[in-house]
Amino acid sequence: MSEKRKITIFDTTLRDGEQSPGCSMNLAEKLEVARALQALGVDVIEAGFAIASPGDFEAVQAVAGEVAECTVASLARCTEKDIDAAIRAVKAARKPRIHVFCATSEIHRTHKLRRAKEEIIRMSVEGVKMAKGFCQDVEFSPEDASRTEPDFLVEVVTAVIEAGATTVNIPDTVGYAMPAEFGDLIRHLRAHVPNIDRAVISVHCHNDLGMAVANSLAAVRAGAGQVECTINGLGERAGNAALEEIVMAIQTRHDFLNVTTNIRTQKIYPTSRLVASVTGLNIQRNKAVVGENAFAHESGIHQHGMLAHRETYEIMCPEDIGVPSSKLVLGKHSGRHAFKQRCEALGYSLGDKQIDHAFEKFKVLADKKKDVFDRDIEALIDEQMELVTEMWTFGGVQTVAGSQTTPTATVVLLRDNQPHTDAAIGDGPVDAVYEAIGRITGIRPRLTDYQLRAITSGKDAQGEVTIEVELDGKRFRTRGVSTDIVEASARAFLAAVNRAAMSANHVPDKPPQP
Numbered sequence: 001m002s003e004k005r006k007i008t009i010f011d012t013t014l015r016d017g018e019q020s021p022g023c024s025m026n027l028a029e030k031l032e033v034a035r036a037l038q039a040l041g042v043d044v045i046e047a048g049f050a051i052a053s054p055g056d057f058e059a060v061q062a063v064a065g066e067v068a069e070c071t072v073a074s075l076a077r078c079t080e081k082d083i084d085a086a087i088r089a090v091k092a093a094r095k096p097r098i099h100v101f102c103a104t105s106e107i108h109r110t111h112k113l114r115r116a117k118e119e120i121i122r123m124s125v126e127g128v129k130m131a132k133g134f135c136q137d138v139e140f141s142p143e144d145a146s147r148t149e150p151d152f153l154v155e156v157v158t159a160v161i162e163a164g165a166t167t168v169n170i171p172d173t174v175g176y177a178m179p180a181e182f183g184d185l186i187r188h189l190r191a192h193v194p195n196i197d198r199a200v201i202s203v204h205c206h207n208d209l210g211m212a213v214a215n216s217l218a219a220v221r222a223g224a225g226q227v228e229c230t231i232n233g234l235g236e237r238a239g240n241a242a243l244e245e246i247v248m249a250i251q252t253r254h255d256f257l258n259v260t261t262n263i264r265t266q267k268i269y270p271t272s273r274l275v276a277s278v279t280g281l282n283i284q285r286n287k288a289v290v291g292e293n294a295f296a297h298e299s300g301i302h303q304h305g306m307l308a309h310r311e312t313y314e315i316m317c318p319e320d321i322g323v324p325s326s327k328l329v330l331g332k333h334s335g336r337h338a339f340k341q342r343c344e345a346l347g348y349s350l351g352d353k354q355i356d357h358a359f360e361k362f363k364v365l366a367d368k369k370k371d372v373f374d375r376d377i378e379a380l381i382d383e384q385m386e387l388v389t390e391m392w393t394f395g396g397v398q399t400v401a402g403s404q405t406t407p408t409a410t411v412v413l414l415r416d417n418q419p420h421t422d423a424a425i426g427d428g429p430v431d432a433v434y435e436a437i438g439r440i441t442g443i444r445p446r447l448t449d450y451q452l453r454a455i456t457s458g459k460d461a462q463g464e465v466t467i468e469v470e471l472d473g474k475r476f477r478t479r480g481v482s483t484d485i486v487e488a489s490a491r492a493f494l495a496a497v498n499r500a501a502m503s504a505n506h507v508p509d510k511p512p513q514p
Contacts, residue, residue, distance in 0.1 A: 004260045007250065008226035010044040010202060011037050011243060013275060014063070015075055017234035018048070020281065021475055026502060027059055029278040034063045036274050037070065037231075040267040042243075044071040046099065046228075050089035051082045057089050064093035071137065073097035078127025087134045098131035098138050099169075100124075104156055105144035117152060124156055125163040132164035139167040141204065146172040146182060153185075154192045161193070167200045167226060172215055175208025175238065183218035190223050202226035205241045207233060212241035217249055220259060231275040232283055232290065244268045244289040244321070252315055269322035273378060280477025282451070282466055289316070295323060334366075342374075343381060350381065365462070368483050373456045379464065379481045391501045392441055395419055397490050399429040411436040411490065430489045437490065443497045445469035445476070452485060465492040471500045 014030055017023065025033065030047070037045050047063035048056040064072045072093040076082035078100050090096040102124045103113055109120060124140065131138045140160040145153055157168050170189070172182060186203070190196055203219040203226070205212040216227050233242035247263045254260065272290040276283050285292045295318040336359050343350060343358070350358065358380045365380065366372055395412030409432035410423040422439045426432030430450075438444040449468035454461040463485040468477045476499040480491025 004254070004258055005225070007220060007224075007259050007261050008043045008200065008202075009041075009243065009247065009261050009263055010046065010073075010204075010226050010228040011042040011230065012046040012204075012228055012240065013037070013230040013234060013243075014059070015046040015048050016204075016228075016236065016240055017230040017232075017275075017279075019236045020234050020239065020279070023234060023279040023281060023477065024474070024499075025278050026499070027055070027062055030059045031062055031066055033231075033275060033278060034067055036267070036271045038067050039264070040271050041262045041264045042070055043262060044073055044097065044226075046073045046075060047090075049075040051076065051085040057085060060086075060089035061092065064090045064096065068094055071095040071097050073099045073139065075099045075101065076127075076131070078102045078123045078130075080130060083127065083130045087131070091134075096135050096137065097167075098135060099141065100127040100131050100138070101141035101143050101169075102127060103144055104142035104153060105147040106149065107147065108144050117155075121156055121159050125159050128160045128163040128165045136166065138165050139169055139202065140165040141169040141171050143171060144173040145170045146177040146185065147174070150185065150188050154189065157189060157193045158195060161195045161199045165199055167202050169202035169204050169226070169228065170219070170224075171204040171228075172206055172212075173204075175206035175211060177205070177211065177215050179211060179214040179218035182215040183222040186219045186222035186224055200225040202228060204228035206235065207238040207240060210238070212239070213245045213249065216241045216246055217257065220250075220257060232272055232281070232287070234275070234279065234281070242288070244272060248289050248316060248321065251320075265320050266322040277479065280466055280468070280479050282453075289321060294318075342377065365483070369462075375455050376462055379455050379462055390498050391415065392494060392498060394487075394491055394494055397433055397487055399432065399486055401429040401432075407432045409433040409436045409486075411440065413437065413440050413494070429486050433486060433490045434493050437493055437497060441497050441501070443471070443500050445471035445496055445500050447493075448475070449477075450489075452488075455481065463488045465489045467492045467496060469493075469496045469500070474500075476500060 014033060018025055034045055045063060045067060047060040050057045050060045060074045072090055074086035074089045076086040076098060086098050102120060104120055109115055128138055128140050142148060142153060142156050161168060186201060201224045203216055203224050205215040227246055229241040229243040229246050231243055233239040247261055247265060250257055250259055250261055251265060269290055283291055339359050339362055340355050361380045365376060393414045395414045397409060397411050399409045401407040406425050407429050408423060408425050409429060411433060412419050412421045420440045422436050424432050424435035424439055426435050446469060447467060448470050451466045453464050455464050462481055462483050464479060464481050465488040466479045468475055476496045478492050478495035478499060480488040480495060482488040482491060
């Protein structure tokens with residue numbers, strides 16, 4: 001049997017994934033995700049769009065200095081200003097890449113760029129040459145390639161490879177293509193671009209019609225050597241091809257696809273949970289590979305089959321992606337060492353300070369709950385992974401509510417270890433808590449989404465509150481966890497206030513009063 005072709009996994013969670021509405025991450029969170037992606041085994045991390053903002057530039061620069069095993073890329077348009085910013089951002093990387101792009105489809109040429117075909121080719125070639133002056137690893141993307149005339153696409157690809165592009169990415173930018181059609185496009189380029197053997201063909205598929213993974217795999221079958229994807233399928237609009245689905249399809253159907261990757265699949269689940277935590281976007285229960293129901297069986301027929309032989313209804317082992325299946329047999333008398341070992345068994349890598357904080361929370365939780373499950377421990381770890389630079393920390397909350405009582409909340413917040421207390425009324429206890437937090441901090445974001453769910457079963461289950469708020473035109477998604485849903489709600493809202501406070505454009509309504 002011939003050796004399997006290795007597919008390069010290019011992760012753009014920190015760039016395209018972060019462009020999901022409400023999914024912005026701060027610098028500490030981006031670094032934590034970058035470390036997780038490195039541990040996962042991705043080949044390329046697209047750390048951001050350096051020219052987009054000072055924060056993006058700083059994040060790309062920090063990831064470039066932190067990550068040693070992966071190639072670190074920055075996106076840039078084919079302009080001197082963009083490329084210069086990208087070069088400065090990734091120059092500290094051990095393996096830097098500049099990723100330049102230029103739109104090529106007729107609709108983009110006519111309505112966005114207002115440029116003729118000749119100008120598009122000139123801009124693309126000049127952009128690649130400019131990037132090539134800094135590093136040998138240059139990627140070029142003809143934006144909206146799937147809606148570009150095939151013959152013109154051949155011209156562009158030929159020209160940028162001649163100019164020095166080592167990877168040519170073919171994006172289905174708006175998720176328009178069908179799998180057979182997209183596979184044919186890759187085959188067309190391989191057949192008609194005379195210098196195609198001098199570059200890796202990559203694909204970047206969006207999920208507007210739910211075809212992102214199917215299109216990506218069709219391209220792999222047709223000869224693509226790199227797939228661009230994100231954790232949990234995050235991305236603009238309906239998102240991108242999900243890394244976990246691409247990788248597990250390749251591993252599960254190696255007989256059909258005959259390719260492989262460098263991904264350490266046991267790291268998939270904890271990385272998925274980390275990204276869900278820092279972005280505040282919960283994973284739908286029936287999400288392929290990493291959803292809660294992915295390895296759950298309720299039907300009697302299915303349960304009977306599973307008991308008889310697992311492969312009757314499971315094509316993957318949960319352990320293969322790092323899904324924890326056992327209950328944590330630890331309690332309030334358990335030690336820090338045992339707790340740390342269990343965290344590592346769940347696939348998490350925490351520093352001593354994070355372990356200390358999580359262990360303190362574990363001891364408090366063990367006093368409240370009869371049974372502590374792995375999902376409870378994951379929730380505690382996720383809180384440590386949030387890593388928002390906190391201007392305000394939670395001190396405590398007390399509420400009075402009832403059908404014949406005006407809901408009232410008293411909230412204590414800490415800033416620089418100094419307590420700040422205020423009280424407020426509201427339509428309900430949660431509304432009163434949010435009003436009190438606003439009175440203390442002077443920051444009053446508008447609540448646009450509120451979701452509550454139990455992390456585990458039983459009357460003492462922890463509640464997880466996920467919210468989305470909007471302030472000054474920016475949206476933030478955050479979460480809070482507690483056995484008390486009012487406290488969980490307060491923690492989620494305070495996390496949002498801290499994110500808003502970090503926003504460079506926001507000034508509080510009033511200075512905080514001691």
